[in-house]
Amino acid sequence: MKFVDEAKLRVEAGNGGHGCLSFRREKYVPHGGPDGGDGGNGGSVYFRADHNLNTLHDYRHQHVFRAERGHEGSGGNRAGRGGEDLVLPVPPGTICRDLETEEHVAELTYHGEIVCVAHGGRHGLGNARFKSSVDQAPRRTTDGKPGEVRELAIELNLIADVGLVGQPNAGKSTILASTSAARPRVADYPFTTTEPQVGVVSVDALRRLTVVDVPGLIAGAADGAGLGDRFLRHLGRTRLLLHVVDVLEAEQDSLAERVETVAKELSAFSETLAQRPQWLLLNKTELVDTETLEAIKADLAATRTPTVPIYAVSGVVPDTLRPVMSAAADYLGIGREAGEGDEADAAGQTP
The missing domain is CATH 3.40.50.300 (P-loop containing nucleotide triphosphate hydrolases)
Structure with a gap:
């Protein structure tokens, strides 16, 4: 296996799910009111140090990594499922920086260390959240926020005595x-x-x-x-x-x-x-x-x-x-x- 100690990645966290616009409709329950649930949070992207790895070979060909987006809310005050986080294993000694800002993002030095490099988008709110004494039937919802997208450069500094x-x-x-x-x-x-x-x-x-x-x-x-x-x-x-x-x-x-x-x-x-x-x-x-x-x-x-x-x-x-x-x-x-x-x-x- 070829030794690879540098790579460039694009990581995309999941977008938040949208809130739901819904009203309770049941027989014999007049004026049921709003019951739209919130969306789910988008998944985040993490790096985790794994001492079983000693190269960045896994990132030689694949350069784009996406976490799952949050699901939309639904009626009955049901919130959407949150998107699964994406965890990318890297060798201890990996240094990560943002290509656009040149910001030092993370440095993983020991087995099991985990760092979030792209945060998932926050969920949107369903119309049930906006019910009040002056608005018994709100038709207002919010969309989920977009997940963080980053262009990253990672490089490996081997850890040795x-x-x-x-x-x-x-x-x-x-x-x-x-x-x-x-x-x-x-x-x-x-x-x-x-x-x-x-x-x-x-x-x-x-x-x-x-x-x-x-x-x-x-x-x-x-x-x-x-x-x-x-x-x-x-x-x-x-x-x-x-x-x-x-x-x-x-x-x-x-x-x-x-x-x-x-x-x-x-x-x-x-x-x-x-x-x-x-x-x-x-x-x-x-x-x-x-x-x-x-x-x-x-x-x-x-x-x-x-x-x-x-x-x-x-x-x-x-x-x-x-x-x-x-x-x-x-x-x-x-x-x-x-x-x-x-x-x-x-x-x-x-x-």
Whole structure:
């Protein structure tokens, strides 16, 4: 199924039902009086967050959604049936805005959260409502109000604890596949990942991390180079970034410069994202000797200010990744009450 993280919709709430003009007519009941009932309220349109969804694919082809209109009132003081509400399921992390006014309409962040995005029209009044001492036989009714109609833009910001960033072919997808049940495409050419991938990492019996992998970044991504920075917004809700670096590239280029390239693209996209905590993962370490690896770590440690954790891992050796995920869960306080000094302690560690 294709990953879709943007869509434009037209939502139409139901119109209110009209009030009824009716008079009671029964044998042996002269001058029965007005008995026209009110109409029913129109149905409203809602968005509801559903954690079983992780894409807006359902809204790729259908763009118009209508709630049911209210039914008209009838004689005998019978009110019309209200129109059924229309509830549209969306993934948690969905943001909705009005295309005409640019108003921020809603942001759904947790499972079961529900927000009304178009209100149904109010019902009309039947003539029984207008009976008075001076008007015993009113012929006045009101029509139902029209339902709200809105042109909406929705976009998805995936909710994850940890984000994997780096240049193409750094091994981010391999790491995600090794630590979770996710099955991203893995190949030996750049830009294998063309859309965000999400996996759940079981650190232990009580702790789980949600990890998102976004397509690789190259110099000029903020200006549209490569796949650009279109998917970087999916890192906006993460609390920790794991910057994956291919140690084999050290023979061709300075790893410090490659790390700085990604940092600049993050900063160009969002200064808030650039300031998020980042740990370095030196990947494919099974292919270099210990002496070379120590030299790479020393070079990177000297250029990182302030000091951040640097882990030597291999995407094809899960045992090297477990300490990283466990440390990330500790740092984020997942599965336990985090102490005030946890973040400061974790930030100063360099394995």
